[in-house]
Amino acid sequence: xxxxxxxxxxxxxxxxxxxxxxxxxxxxxxxxxxxxxxxxxxxxxxxxxxxxxxxxxxxxxxxxxxxxxxxxxxxxxxxxxxxxxxxxxxxxxxxxxxxxxxxxxxxxxxxxxxxxxxxxxxxxxxxxxxxxxxxxxxxxxxxxxxxxxxxxxxxxxxxxxxxxxxxxxxxxxxxxxxxxxxxxxxxxxxxxxxxxxxxxxxxxxxxxxxxxxxxxxxxxxxxxxxxxxxxxxxxxxxxxxxxxxxxxxxxxxxxxxxxxxxxxxxxxxxxxxxxxxxxxxxxxxxxxxxxxxxxxxxxxxxxxxxxxxxxxxxxxxxxxxxxxxxxxxxxxxxxxxxxxxxxxxxxxxxxxxxxxxxxxxxxxxxxxxxxxxxxxxxxxxxxxxxxxxxxxxxxxxxxxxxxxxxxxxxxxxxxxxxxxxx
DNA sequence: TCTGGGGTCCTAGGACCC
DNA sequence: TCTGGGGTCCTAGGACCC
Numbered sequence: 079x080x081x082x083x084x085x086x087x088x089x090x091x092x093x094x095x096x097x098x099x100x101x102x103x104x105x106x107x108x109x110x111x112x113x114x115x116x117x118x119x120x121x122x123x124x125x126x127x128x129x130x131x132x133x134x135x136x137x138x139x140x141x142x143x144x145x146x147x148x149x150x151x152x153x154x155x156x157x158x159x160x161x162x163x164x165x166x167x168x169x170x171x172x173x174x175x176x177x178x179x180x181x182x183x184x185x186x187x188x189x190x191x192x193x194x195x196x197x198x199x200x201x202x203x204x205x206x207x208x209x210x211x212x213x214x215x216x217x218x219x220x221x222x223x224x225x226x227x228x229x230x231x232x233x234x235x236x237x238x239x240x241x242x243x244x245x246x247x248x249x250x251x252x253x254x255x256x257x258x259x260x261x262x263x264x265x266x267x268x269x270x271x272x273x274x275x276x277x278x279x280x281x282x283x284x285x286x287x288x289x290x291x292x293x294x295x296x297x298x299x300x301x302x303x304x305x306x307x308x309x310x311x312x313x314x315x316x317x318x319x320x321x322x323x324x325x326x327x328x329x330x331x332x333x334x335x336x337x338x339x340x341x342x343x344x345x346x347x348x349x350x351x352x353x354x355x356x357x358x359x360x361x362x363x364x365x366x367x368x369x370x371x372x373x374x375x376x377x378x379x380x381x382x383x384x385x386x387x388x389x390x391x392x393x394x395x396x397x398x399x400x401x402x403x404x405x406x407x408x409x410x411x412x413x414x415x416x417x418x419x420x421x422x423x424x425x426x427x428x429x430x431x432x433x434x435x436x437x438x439x440x441x442x443x444x445x446x447x448x449x450x451x452x453x454x455x456x457x458x459x460x461x462x463x464x465x466x467x468x469x470x471x472x473x474x475x476x477x478x479x480x481x482x483x484x485x486x487x488x489x490x491x492x493x494x495x496x497x498x499x500x
Numbered sequence: 501t502c503t504g505g506g507g508t509c510c511t512a513g514g515a516c517c518c
Numbered sequence: 519t520c521t522g523g524g525g526t527c528c529t530a531g532g533a534c535c536c
Contacts, residue, residue, distance in 0.1 A: 114504035121504065136503050154504085181507095181536045269534050300510065302534080328506055377503055389529085424505090 079222055079250055079312030084189040084197060087227035088170055088204065090163075091215045091235065093183035094122035097162045098152045100213045101489050109149040113137050116334050117153055117483060153482035161490045165212050173204050178318040186224055188318050201244040221247040224316045225309030228266040229256050229284065253312055257285035267306045272299060284310055323361040323430065329353040330424025336375065337420045343372060344407055348471045350425040351406035352399040358427060359456060364395035366429035368402065370409035375421035386413040395431065398448035399455070399469060402427070407471075 090096060094112040099105045109127035111120045120135040130147050131140055137151075144151055163182045171177055176188035189197055201218040208216050217238075219230030226247050233256060234245040247253050263273040265284045275298065281287050287295075288310050296304045308315045329350040337343050347370060358365060371387035388409045396402060406425050455467050 116502095116504080119503055134503080138501055139503095141501095184536075267534065271533065300533090302510070324507075326507070330505065332504070375502085426506095 079248075079253055081222055081248060082190075083314055084193070084220060084222055084248070085224055085227050085314075085318075086187040086189055086197075086201060087180075087219045087224070087231045088185050088187060088208075088216050089218075089231050089235070090166060090183040091217055092122060092124050093163075093214070094152075094154065094159055095124040095127070096214050097159050098150075098155075098486055099124070100162070101486070105150055109147060110152065111144070111149055112152045112154055113484070114154060116332060118332070121154065151484050153485040155486050155488065157488045157491050158486065162212060162214060166208055166214055166216070169208050169211055170204065172207075173200070176318055179321050186227065186318055189220065198244055198246055202242060205243055216243070218244040219247075220244070221253075222312055223309040223314040224318075225266055225306055226253065226256070226312065229260050232260070232264065250312075254285065257288060257310060258283055260284040262287055265306070265310070267302065272303070275299075323363055323432070324357075325430055326426055326428055327354050327357045327365070327430065328424060328426040329357075330371075330422065330426070332422045333420070337423075338418070340414055340416070343414060343420060343423060344410060345472060346423055347406050347410045347425060348403040348469060350423070351403035352469060352472065354425050354427050355397055355399045355402045355452075356456065356459075358397040358430065359452060362433045363430045364397045364433065365392070365402075365427040366395050366431070367391045368406060368409070368428065369426040370406050370413065371424055371426075372410070372413060372420050373422040374418050382418060384415055384418045386415075388413050389428075393442045394444055396444050396448075398444060398452055400448060400451075401444060403469060403471065 095110040098110055098112060107126065108124070109130065110124040111127050111131055112122040113119065114121045117137050119137055120131055120133065120140070123131055123133065127147075127149050130143055130149065143149070159182060166183075167177070167179055167185060170185050170187060174187045174189060174192070176190075178186040180186055189200075192200065197220050201220060204218060205216055208214055217231055217234040219227040219232070219234055221227045221230045230245045230247045234241045234243050237245075247256055260283060262268055262276050262281055262283055263270075265287065268276070268287075276287065279290075281290065288307055290307070292304060292307065295307050299306075305315050331346070331350070333346075337346070351368075354368075367390060369387055369389050371385070373385040374383050375381060376383070376385075390405055390409045392401070392405055402425075458467050
């Protein structure tokens, strides 16, 4: 194991549930679950709720369980979670110059150059500061490779009392012990399919996996598997990645009720395209192609099924609501079929480039008025809150409000919903 | 009553060219 | 009429992540 570079993985504990608790301290120590869009299924649980509710549980089926065990239920409040995430990440950034924001609740830190410090003490400081400033509890795993920090983090979480929420793998003995303790299906990068395959080979732990030959791993699990093996062996091959602009941008939704009519789907697709366009402008980019898809409800197997997607190349790079929704609807027309009950649809943008790389098309170009128009639209929407200005083809009555019965306030991002102190 | 949403990377195979 | 090999580019789909 080479200890010349050390990494840390900082992971917020039960992030969404922890966010909900910040402004309701009376819920500390109480079971909480957070639901997906449309209050469909459980996507986060506090530790106290975990024994009663599995991840992904369908909410309505668990209504009795929630009630019986006094479990507090929240609709997801992404505005709050995103803002809290930003706050946590800003604090982490103070502890090391190099950080990779891996997800809304996780970041890898590069501890290289900090060898003179006691890294475990250092991470205790991080935990303390994040907690003081945001009330979010975090766990930290430290190791010479990213894959091993994931495992160290899991150990820290599993034994909070013994580890004080931070665990370090910094010698062979600890590495082997940790790998033998880690079930193969819990390894970062080993999902359902790979687990199944490995189980047949009698590979049950991360340690067993490292005993396979390189050539076999490469053959069966491609270069991805081989890299993972290296990482578990303590040889770092995955470096921190710069948080660059998105390469794909998607807006997709399941509908609360099935949609049968073309015009209703068309309105949804228009709105999704506009939402994508907005995200695109936020990162100052343009896209050159897009995908539109529509699905019937996959879970209702008695129902007539239809799932289709279409990929469209655009004649010129654009980030205009008008252009993108026009082409998205064009795509929809080619795949829509009467007589089906649609449950889900979406728009995905690809071929994304920065403003400076925008290529001019010889024959066909964007109406130059769009750029200015979009700027004004973004400005007004930003100022007045959610989507006061829309395209005429979108539904101005906003009939598509999600089912969100248990939504908490946007305490940190909306002036109207600040916490009132008595 | 009804099952989330948004990403990344890799590979195989087809189209096309010489 | 039959038969090549090698290379590139692109895309769909499958695996994974949170």
